Amino acid sequence: MDTESTYSGYSYYSGRSRGSHRHGERSRDRDRHKSRNKDSRSEKSVTINTPPAEPLLGDSSVRGEQVQDDNWGETTTAVTGTSEHSLSQEDIVRITKDLEDSVGLDCRRYFTLTLAVILGLLVFLTPLAFLVLPYILWPEKLQTCGTACEGLFISVAFKLLILLLAVWALFFRSPRAGLPRVFVFRALLAVLVLLFVMSYWLFYGVRILDTQDENYQGIVQYAVSLVDALLFIHYLAIVLLELRQLQPCFSVSVMRSTDGEKRHYNLGQLSIQRAALAILEHYYCDFPVHNPALLSASKSRAAKHLAGLKVYNVDGEFPASPADGPGNNAAAGMAHSQSRAMIAAAARRRDTSHNELYYEEAEHERRVRKRKARLVVAVEEAFTHIKRMQEEDQKKTPGDVMDPREAAQAIFPSMARALQKYLRTTKQQHCHSMESIQQHLAFCITNNMTPKAFLESYLSAGPTLQYSRNHWLARQWTLISEASVTSGLSDGSIFQLKCVDFSLVVTTKKIPYIQMSEEYIDPKSHKFVLRLQSETSV
Amino acid sequence: MSNFMPGQPLVAVVQRIEIKKLRQGENLILGFSIGGGIDQDPGQNPFSDDKADKGIYVTRITPGGPADAANLRMGDKIMQVNGYDMTMMTHDQARKRLTQKKEDVVRLLVTRKSLEEAVKTSMGGCYPRQ
Numbered sequence: 001m002d003t004e005s006t007y008s009g010y011s012y013y014s015g016r017s018r019g020s021h022r023h024g025e026r027s028r029d030r031d032r033h034k035s036r037n038k039d040s041r042s043e044k045s046v047t048i049n050t051p052p053a054e055p056l057l058g059d060s061s062v063r064g065e066q067v068q069d070d071n072w073g074e075t076t077t078a079v080t081g082t083s084e085h086s087l088s089q090e091d092i093v094r095i096t097k098d099l100e101d102s103v104g105l106d107c108r109r110y111f112t113l114t115l116a117v118i119l120g121l122l123v124f125l126t127p128l129a130f131l132v133l134p135y136i137l138w139p140e141k142l143q144t145c146g147t148a149c150e151g152l153f154i155s156v157a158f159k160l161l162i163l164l165l166a167v168w169a170l171f172f173r174s175p176r177a178g179l180p181r182v183f184v185f186r187a188l189l190a191v192l193v194l195l196f197v198m199s200y201w202l203f204y205g206v207r208i209l210d211t212q213d214e215n216y217q218g219i220v221q222y223a224v225s226l227v228d229a230l231l232f233i234h235y236l237a238i239v240l241l242e243l244r245q246l247q248p249c250f251s252v253s254v255m256r257s258t259d260g261e262k263r264h265y266n267l268g269q270l271s272i273q274r275a276a277l278a279i280l281e282h283y284y285c286d287f288p289v290h291n292p293a294l295l296s297a298s299k300s301r302a303a304k305h306l307a308g309l310k311v312y313n314v315d316g317e318f319p320a321s322p323a324d325g326p327g328n329n330a331a332a333g334m335a336h337s338q339s340r341a342m343i344a345a346a347a348r349r350r351d352t353s354h355n356e357l358y359y360e361e362a363e364h365e366r367r368v369r370k371r372k373a374r375l376v377v378a379v380e381e382a383f384t385h386i387k388r389m390q391e392e393d394q395k396k397t398p399g400d401v402m403d404p405r406e407a408a409q410a411i412f413p414s415m416a417r418a419l420q421k422y423l424r425t426t427k428q429q430h431c432h433s434m435e436s437i438q439q440h441l442a443f444c445i446t447n448n449m450t451p452k453a454f455l456e457s458y459l460s461a462g463p464t465l466q467y468s469r470n471h472w473l474a475r476q477w478t479l480i481s482e483a484s485v486t487s488g489l490s491d492g493s494i495f496q497l498k499c500v501d502f503s504l505v506v507t508t509k510k511i512p513y514i515q516m517s518e519e520y521i522d523p524k525s526h527k528f529v530l531r532l533q534s535e536t537s538v
Numbered sequence: 539m540s541n542f543m544p545g546q547p548l549v550a551v552v553q554r555i556e557i558k559k560l561r562q563g564e565n566l567i568l569g570f571s572i573g574g575g576i577d578q579d580p581g582q583n584p585f586s587d588d589k590a591d592k593g594i595y596v597t598r599i600t601p602g603g604p605a606d607a608a609n610l611r612m613g614d615k616i617m618q619v620n621g622y623d624m625t626m627m628t629h630d631q632a633r634k635r636l637t638q639k640k641e642d643v644v645r646l647l648v649t650r651k652s653l654e655e656a657v658k659t660s661m662g663g664c665y666p667r668q
Contacts, residue, residue, distance in 0.1 A: 531579035534629055535597050537571040538636040 119194065123230065124164070126197055127156055130204060130223040138212045149217040152224055159227040166234050170241070176281075179273045180479060181486050185240045193233055200226050245270045250489050250508050254279055258295055258502040261287055266511070273485040276497055279506060280477060288461035290502060293427035301353065313338070364425075371422045372459070378418040379451040382411040386445060408442035423458065431467055432458065476500075548625065551654050552617055552647040557608040559642055568636060568644065569603020570596050570610055575629030585613035587651065593617075594624045594632045596648070614648040621645075 131153075134142055145153075208219060245268035252275065255262045263286050267275050386407050402410065419437065423429040444454040457466070479485055480503075481495035491510035496503050559566035574583055576592045585595045596614045599606050616624045619635050627635070636644060 531582075532577070532629075533573060533579050533582040535571050535573045536629065536633045537598070537600075538568045538633060 119190065120167075123193060123197055124160065126200065127160060127223040127227050130226065131156070131220060133209070134213075134216060134219055137209070138214075141212060141214050142216050143214050145216055145220070149220050152217070152220045156220070156224055156227055159224070159231060163227065163231055163234060166231070170234070170238060177277050179277065181273060183274075184271065184486050189233070189237050189240065192236075193230075196229065196233065197226075244268065245274070248511060250275075250491070250510055252279065252489075252506050252508050254283065255505050255507075256287065256290070256502055257505060258290065258292075263287065267489065269488055271486050271488055272481055272483060272493070272495055273479060275489050275508075276477075276479050276485075276495065276506070279504070280497060283504065284465045285463050287463060289431060289464045289467055291427065291431070291461065292501060293430070301357070304353070368422075368425050371418070371425050375415070375418040375422045376451070376455065378415040379455055382415045383451045383454075385411050385414075388448065404442040404446040405438075407445050408438050412438055412441060419458065428458070428461070431461075433468070436468060550617065550649045551657050552649045553653060555608050555610050555646045555648055557604050557610065557644050557646065559644070560604045566637070566639065566642070567603070568605050569600040570605040571598040572616070572629075572632060572636070573597040575632055576626055577628045586615070591615075592626075594627060594629075610646070610648065611650065614650050616646055616648050618647040619644055 204222070207213070208222075213219065247268050248266035249269050250267050251264055252267055253262060253264050263282070265279065265282055267278060270278065389401065416434075420429070423432060440457065441454065476499065478498045479495060480498055481493075483490075483493060483495075485495075489508050491508060493508045494506065496505050498504075557568055559568055572594050574580070574586075574591075574593055574595045578592065580586065580592045581589050583589065583591070583595060585597070586593070594616045596605075596610060596612055596616065599610060599612050616632075618624060619632075620641065622635055624632055624635070
């Protein structure tokens with residue numbers, strides 16, 4: 001974990017996109033490439049940065065607390081994140097290994113972006129260059145462009161337009177997260193595109209520029225073939241990046257380490273880091289929010305168990321002496337027997353704690369139910385004081401007309417005490433601030449909800465996303481895996497997603513191959529007989 | 539009661555039971571009820587070991603009746619009645635064979651599991667079973 005702590009100052013919590021408030025869509029940051037200590041551990045521990053999304057109301061005033069907001073790269077230009085033609089970070093690592101240590105994280109990201117832009121421009125301008133260069137270099141020798149040739153111009157134009165739209169649709173999306181390692185398929189595709197374009201340029205340079213070919217139609221057809229091949233590479237990109245992981249192949253079970261909440265998801269063939277990303281997105285939507293207050297009871301019980309016994313060594317030998325040879329063995333044996341004695345004594349002593357637990361839990365249950373009953377009654381009564389005003393009433397009593405916020409503030413005090421007590425009993429009081437409760441109340445009043453609907457969000461813990469920002473409690477996740485994180489999921493692979501307070505343990509199982517056979521049943525074959533068992537007395 | 543193969547001879551330990559019919563008004567009754575038969579569902583027979591056995595079983599004994607006096611027990615499988623084989627009979631045929639008006643006495647050969655156990659223990663395990 002030491003490598004992560006040195007970079008904590010650089011972890012980018014880029015929250016809001018400047019100027020574009022797309023509700024509900026997370027604008028996440030590009031990857032921060034952390035240097036890996038390849039010699040330090042056998043486990044590869046790399047970091048995923050998943051910055052939180054915008055607040056519900058798009059309040060930009062809170063932005064001041066962030067260390068750095070480096071989302072501008074994603075939102076100001078059309079190039080957001082990686083395009084198909086970006087050089088991968090893997091290439092950067094290979095080429096500029098010292099650069100990553102010296103220059104810093106910012107430059108790497110801009111470097112990637114620059115390379116992506118350069119590659120994109122190269123790809124889009126190459127066909128145009130192929131078409132225009134003959135006119136510039138040897139205009140007098142060129143044959144005039146006939147009808148077929150000019151038809152090809154239209155074809156090039158539209159295919160380039162389609163390619164532009166397709167690349168925009170597939171690649172120019174804001175990145176969802178910063179992954180620890182490069183996206184292998186993207187890297188491969190970028191390399192493929194580069195090689196392809198280079199080979200076309202090579203051919204063009206040698207066979208057309210050098211010899212100054214006059215057959216312009218041939219040149220135009222050559223440019224058209226380039227654009228066609230680029231479209232096919234784009235098709236390959238769709239299949240590799242999008243389609244391949246759609247078919248579910250693995251069933252992953254995700255378990256939270258603190259309270260054992262477990263969920264199962266179906267994933268396709270993904271690399272471990274992409275699978276981890278998908279799981280984290282599901283985590284924020286599905287898992288109930290992590291409430292550390294609920295774990296305090298079991299911790300206190302554990303502390304009581306430990307504090308109950310003290311072992312005194314009456315023989316005078318110190319078990320911790322680092323002597324070698326027979327002395328060490330005796331010390332180790334002494335420690336071993338001590339621990340066994342402790343466990344045996346603790347086992348005998350544990351007679352009463354389960355009793356206490358049982359009665360404590362029964363009492364707590366009763367208390368919660370009582371508070372809940374009081375709360376429900378208070379809220380129902382509060383809601384009866386508010387009535388939606390009809391149009392015709394407006395002429396009668398123009399005096400005390402309120403908007404939803406004021407209405408909520410008016411009826412809130414009557415239920416505040418009951419709600420506060422209930423939240424205290426269920427240890428949820430830190431999840432809901434008074435401001436958020438009033439907001440929720442105004443929201444329910446506006447949408448004509450019943451008191452039960454208003455209360456539902458307080459009676460049971462909802463998923464993490466529904467709570468305010470500071471209760472997501474984890475923005476930086478670490479992926480701990482024994483296998484390389486760019487390798488694919490396989491049956492029985494286990495990895496962990498760790499954040500500050502807890503970790504999610506993920507196990508994978510392969511969905512089995514299903515052999516299905518067919519059996520035909522003739523509809524006329526459904527015939528029945530009576531089976532009797534009669535008893536006769538003789 | 540032992541596994542029987544259709545078409546193969548059946549070996550069983552049987553007990554002879556002679557029941558004198560009792561006259562009740564117009565009818566001669568024996569004082570027990572039968573179940574089973576080749577036209578019945580053998581799976582519902584609670585007394586048989588082999589649930590494919592379609593033989594005739596004694597399902598109830600009237601206490602104090604002639605069958606009870608003759609030591610017939612519930613769960614016995616009737617193998618022969620007056621020399622006629624009962625192992626391959628329909629339910630109705632079996633009933634008819636037991637309620638012949640001309641006969642006063644029926645001589646049954648019945649088998650039950652305890653008989654085989656008794657023979658086995660008395661012969662020390664060298665009883666040839668089929």
